[in-house]
Structure formats: C-alpha cells, structure tokens
Amino acid sequence: MAASDNLNVFADWAIGLMEALGSVGAGVAVAIENLFPPIPSEVVLPLAGFTASQGTIVLWEVLVWTTVGSVVGALALYGLGAWLGPLRLRRIVDRMPLMKVSDVDRTEEWFARHGMKAVFFGRMIPIFRSLISIPAGVQRMPLAKFTLLTAAGSAIWNTVFVMAGFLLGEQWHRIEQYADGLQVLVIGAVIVAVSLFVVARVRQRVQGTDAHAVDAPTEQDSGSGEAHGAEIAAPRGTMER
Numbered sequence: 001m002a003a004s005d006n007l008n009v010f011a012d013w014a015i016g017l018m019e020a021l022g023s024v025g026a027g028v029a030v031a032i033e034n035l036f037p038p039i040p041s042e043v044v045l046p047l048a049g050f051t052a053s054q055g056t057i058v059l060w061e062v063l064v065w066t067t068v069g070s071v072v073g074a075l076a077l078y079g080l081g082a083w084l085g086p087l088r089l090r091r092i093v094d095r096m097p098l099m100k101v102s103d104v105d106r107t108e109e110w111f112a113r114h115g116m117k118a119v120f121f122g123r124m125i126p127i128f129r130s131l132i133s134i135p136a137g138v139q140r141m142p143l144a145k146f147t148l149l150t151a152a153g154s155a156i157w158n159t160v161f162v163m164a165g166f167l168l169g170e171q172w173h174r175i176e177q178y179a180d181g182l183q184v185l186v187i188g189a190v191i192v193a194v195s196l197f198v199v200a201r202v203r204q205r206v207q208g209t210d211a212h213a214v215d216a217p218t219e220q221d222s223g224s225g226e227a228h229g230a231e232i233a234a235p236r237g238t239m240e241r
Contacts, residue, residue, distance in 0.1 A: 011173075014044045015051070023048075023057045027065030027072075030158070034073025034130050041129070042175060045158055049165025050172040062162055063155070070123070070154035071147060074133040078146060081137020089138055111139050116149060123153025127187070 017025035026048040033041045045066060052059040086108065093099045111118065115136065122132030136146050165172040 011043060011047055014047050018048065018051055018057060023061035023065045026051075026057070026062050027067075027069035030066045030069035031073040031076075034070060034133075035076060041157075042126075042161060043173075045161035046165030046168070046172040046175045049162040049167075050169060052162070053166045053169050059162075059166060063159055066158040066162060067151055067155045070158060071151050073130070074123075074150045074154070075147070077130060077133035078137035078141075078143075081134035082140060084134070084138055086138060107135065108139060111135055115139065115141055116145070119146060119149040120153045123150060124157045127190070129157070 014026070014029045017029050019025070021028060026044065029044045029048075030041060033044055048057070048062045048066060049059070051057055052062050086104070090101050090104050093104050094101050119132055119136055119141070122128045133146075133150070161175065164175050168174060
C-alpha cells in the first residue's frame, strides 16, 4: 500500500471517530496511537485541527481531549512496565542473545538520573513517545510525577500539530512531510545505535572466546606437565631412601 493510501486510511478512520464522538473521538484516536505507534499522531492531530477550523468541533476541546488521550495511552504502557518489573525484565534479558543483565542495571542507573527529562522530552520524539512509558513503569516512577510530565510534554506536542492543522486548513496533510523527515532521523539514529551495540558486543564475545582458548591448557600440555612432575619427584624419592 502506498504512503498516500495509508494517509487516506488513517484520515478516514480518524474522521469517522470525530464524526461519531466529536472532540472526544480525537482523544480516543490519540490514546490508541500511543498503544499502537504505527498509527501516526502526525496524521490524527493535524486532521483534528483542520476539523476544528471547519467549526465541526471546538479547538480548545480538541487540545484538552488529545492531551487526555495521550495520558491515558501512556498510563496503559506504564502499567505494562510496572507489571513487567525489574526482576521479570532481568530474566527476559538474561535469555536474549548479546544482552547482559548488567545492561538492565546501567539502564536503571541512567533512568534514576534522567528519568524526568526522558519522560517529558520523550513525549515529543516519534516512536519514543510511547516506549518511554514502559521503563518509567518498570522503575515505578511516582505515578503523579509521571502523569504530570506526560501531560506537559504531550500538551506541547499535541498543540503544535493541532494548531498547524487548524492554520493550514485543507492543506493540513503537508505537515506529514516534515513529521516523516523527523521520524526518519529518529529511526536512522536507532539503527546506528543498535548496529554499534551489536558490533561491540560481538567483538567482546570473540575476544573473550580467543582469550579462553589461549588460557586453557591442552591435553598434551597437561600430560607433559604430569610427566615432568614425575621426573622431578623421582630423584627426591631416591635421596630419601
């Protein structure tokens, strides 16, 4: 399916929700988008703004309900992270190739220092907008703090896109080009980071295997050592007699 076809499908779906539920429909669409990141908020939000510009729904209500939807979706993923918990997460990571339990420890230390900034600014980054809620739940960030940071970050992101759709009117879909560019940058950065991690971890495994092979004695070396020990022990026994 072409990108334009995807855009039309999502647009029709969001329009149907807003026609049925009004501003609340925009909030429902955003909540679902948080749970299923492939559904782009960059389509739902500008379209909601455009719909408000036509007088079908009220602008301030759209801003309120889309932020509520963002918070509801984020809380669902926070609950998933809380259910997962540190112990269950460690067991999962321990079974994953190229991963170490110490990776979880380092992530926990990082989140303890930067969790508030990660949750707030993460709400304005494609893909991470949803995913950042899971580590917050795993670390059991205080729920009130998480909700406040999520609401603040989401309100900024939502307002930018809703107002853009409101001001652009029938040209609301032009926003998608810029949003797609940002998403490509984020995906590219993730691919580079993951690739570097995999290369580094494979190199560690190879070096560890080589070091183990060098340190391990061969059977021939072991046998020679035993024979040499016997040769040294024999004169001592002769002297004692």
